[in-house]
Amino acid sequence: MSKWISLCTVFVCLAANAQQAPLSERTVTIFTTAENSKERITKTASGKGFSPMEQPKETEVCIFVDPSKTFQKFAGIGGAITDASAETFAKLSKDKQQELLTAYYDLNNGIGYSLARTNINSCDFSSDMYTYVKDNDITLKSFDITHDKQFKIPMIQQAISAAGGQLNLYVSPWSPPAWMKDNNNMLTGGKLLKQYYQSWANYYIKYINALKQEGVPVWGLSVQNEPMATQRWESCIYTAEDEAAFIKTALGPALQKAGMSDKKLIIWDHNRDLMYQRASVTLKDPAVAKYVWGIGFHWYETWTGSDMMFDNLKRTAEAFPTKNLIFTEGCKEKFSMDSIHNWSLGERYGISMINDFNAGTVAWTDWNILLDENGGPNHVGNFCFAPVHAHTKNNELIYTSAYYYIGHFSKFIRPGAQRVIAAANRTNLLTTAFKNPDGTIAVIVMNKGNEALTYNLWMANHAVAVQSPAHSIQTIIL
Numbered sequence: 001m002s003k004w005i006s007l008c009t010v011f012v013c014l015a016a017n018a019q020q021a022p023l024s025e026r027t028v029t030i031f032t033t034a035e036n037s038k039e040r041i042t043k044t045a046s047g048k049g050f051s052p053m054e055q056p057k058e059t060e061v062c063i064f065v066d067p068s069k070t071f072q073k074f075a076g077i078g079g080a081i082t083d084a085s086a087e088t089f090a091k092l093s094k095d096k097q098q099e100l101l102t103a104y105y106d107l108n109n110g111i112g113y114s115l116a117r118t119n120i121n122s123c124d125f126s127s128d129m130y131t132y133v134k135d136n137d138i139t140l141k142s143f144d145i146t147h148d149k150q151f152k153i154p155m156i157q158q159a160i161s162a163a164g165g166q167l168n169l170y171v172s173p174w175s176p177p178a179w180m181k182d183n184n185n186m187l188t189g190g191k192l193l194k195q196y197y198q199s200w201a202n203y204y205i206k207y208i209n210a211l212k213q214e215g216v217p218v219w220g221l222s223v224q225n226e227p228m229a230t231q232r233w234e235s236c237i238y239t240a241e242d243e244a245a246f247i248k249t250a251l252g253p254a255l256q257k258a259g260m261s262d263k264k265l266i267i268w269d270h271n272r273d274l275m276y277q278r279a280s281v282t283l284k285d286p287a288v289a290k291y292v293w294g295i296g297f298h299w300y301e302t303w304t305g306s307d308m309m310f311d312n313l314k315r316t317a318e319a320f321p322t323k324n325l326i327f328t329e330g331c332k333e334k335f336s337m338d339s340i341h342n343w344s345l346g347e348r349y350g351i352s353m354i355n356d357f358n359a360g361t362v363a364w365t366d367w368n369i370l371l372d373e374n375g376g377p378n379h380v381g382n383f384c385f386a387p388v389h390a391h392t393k394n395n396e397l398i399y400t401s402a403y404y405y406i407g408h409f410s411k412f413i414r415p416g417a418q419r420v421i422a423a424a425n426r427t428n429l430l431t432t433a434f435k436n437p438d439g440t441i442a443v444i445v446m447n448k449g450n451e452a453l454t455y456n457l458w459m460a461n462h463a464v465a466v467q468s469p470a471h472s473i474q475t476i477i478l
Contacts, residue, residue: 023050023462026478031412033404034472035343040404041111041411041475049464053456056425061455062463063431065443065478066421072324074417074434075362076168077410078115079104079369079387080329081159084125086151088372091392097158100388100397104369105162111407114166114415116159117328117365118152120173120207122186123225124233124382125368129186131177132207138199145210153214160216170220171207172269172328174234176200181236187380189230189237192246201250205258220264222296222328223247228270233380240281243267244288252291269296269328272309276316283320294324294362299352300333310355317360324362327352331367332385332402335375343471345385346401350446350473353409354430357419366406405446405473412442412475429455429468441478447471 030045056062089097103110122129134142145153160167175186180200183190192200208218223246227238238246247265255263268278275297283289295316301309317325330352332345339345353364368386373393375383387403390396413434420441422433428449435441447453447468456463457476468474 023460024048026050028457028464029477030466031408031475031477032469032472033346033401033408033474034469035401036471037469039469039472040399041407044474045466050459050462051464052461053458053463054461056456056458056463058425061429061453062425062458063429063443063445063455063466064421064423064425065433065441065457065459067433067435067441067459069421070435071419072360072362074357074413074415074419075324075326076113076115076415077364077406077413078113078117078167079366080117080119081152081156082119082123082125082368083127083152084372084377085368085370085386086155087127087377088370088390088392089155090151091372092390092397093395096390096395096397100370100390101158101162103388103397103399103403105159105164105167107164107411111403111411112414113159113163113369113410114168115363115365116156116167116169118156118169118171119225120171120204121175121177122234122379123174124231124380125371125376125378125384127377127379129234129379131186132210133177133203135177135179138196140199140202140206143203143206143210145207145214149214153211153216156216157214168219169211169216170222170264170266171204171211171218172222172225173204173236174225175236176203186234187232189235191237191242197246197250198254201246201254204251205254205260208260208263209258218263220266220293222266222269223251224269225329226270226298227268228274233382240278243278244282244285247282247291248285248288252288255291264293264324265291266294266296266326266328267292269298271298271301272312273301276312276319279316279320279323283323289323292323294326295320296326296328298328299330308352308355310359313356313359313361325356325360327356327361327364329365329367333382335371335383335385337373340385340389340398340400343401346403346405346473347446347448347471349402349405350408351430351448353406354432354444354446357409357432357434364409366402408444408473408475412436412444412477417442424455426453426455429453443476443478444473445476446473
């Protein structure tokens with residue numbers, strides 16, 4: 001990681017340069033990650049390269065950027081610190097632990113994560129099933145998070161420190177305790193019984209307060225992870241009407257009573273396929289909508305390589321412009337060590353992130369930040385990929401292409417940035433762009449094709465030529 005140029009140095013120089021300077025005087029710095037090369041968020045060019053270019057010809061490959069057209073404000077990018085991540089982290093040597101923390105959370109020598117998620121009660125990526133209360137304890141007098149103090153909370157605390165003391169964390173449950181559900185089981189779906197609505201709402205409050213006592217502030221929460229999936233692991237079913245009723249009668253008022261109205265409440269937290277229907281039903285009652293900050297979504301619907309139902313995001317953003325879209329989970333499933341260096345891992349992230357941001361998404365959260373050499377631990381055998389894997393027997397960290405693809409966004413687009421127009425005139429080039437609070441513009445360009453391209457980065461009748469390797473992603477800082 002030490003080979004990377006200091007991002008602060010880049011931003012300070014470019015921000016000073018960007019203050020109303022003519023395009024011909026602006027510095028262009030390019031960072032590249034490319035297949036079949038050693039380039040991994042590597043500075044590959046820097047200099048003053050803009051020159052006049054009026055109407056492009058159709059034969060000229062271009063990326064068009066227009067900072068005068070602005071859209072949503074960016075809240076952050078990060079990943080989930082699950083039990084599995086924390087247990088794997090604990091098996092590493094102290095120097096490897098520090099390497100991982102730096103790699104994810106340090107802005108200069110890593111990729112600057114600013115967002116995190118963790119699980120309330122156990123999830124599939126836990127080594128065991130657990131809750132924080134004894135059976136049938138309706139008043140929650142036995143509430144105790146000792147389980148989390150062994151691995152998960154210490155890792156979250158270290159992540160906050162590595163991020164400079166500020167890391168927006170949100171929490172999500174996979175299932176209430178079994179005795180609160182109609183199937184008396186944390187696994188295989190089931191529904192929250194209405195007589196426990198208030199106890200379950202109070203459970204969130206207890207958890208948020210317990211984390212606060214450990215020096216871990218909570219930024220937000222989702223109502224339920226994947227509320228329409230009956231899984232062989234921890235799961236709980238809510239229809240849109242169920243979720244609305246729970247928010248209106250229990251969770252929303254509980255947050256308000258506890259002085260937690262500032263916590264970002266997220267509904268849905270499931271795939272893009274049903275998100276418009278979900279939002280339209282859950283948010284139709286103003287008495288529900290007033291508590292809701294955003295609509296969370298995952299990517300696990302059918303993957304075809306390009307069509308991941310991004311139009312559903314656009315329709316939802318158009319219909320509910322006062323609510324925020326947040327990607328809450330995604331990963332490549334069915335782990336295989338043989339595929340850990342497959343370049344398509346990163347390209348899937350690039351395709352999703354660019355399209356999600358262009359559809360109006362304000363924040364993006366990967367699934368587990370770290371898993372072991374088996375894609376776990378996972379108490380139901382649902383082994384998956386993470387951007388970084390630890391070979392715990394060898395005390396080794398393995399960085400996949402996904403880590404670098406995510407880094408092209410998280411390292412260069414900072415919280416408070418605002419999306420601006422970026423458009424490509426070739427289907428193999430995908431692009432998005434943001435204007436950072438310091439005035440710099442970060443343009444991400446992904447070449448998903450088999451051929452290298454040279455394109456003109458065009459802005460206000462000026463352009464600079466950029467070389468784009470095959471199967472690459474670049475961030476251009478203006």
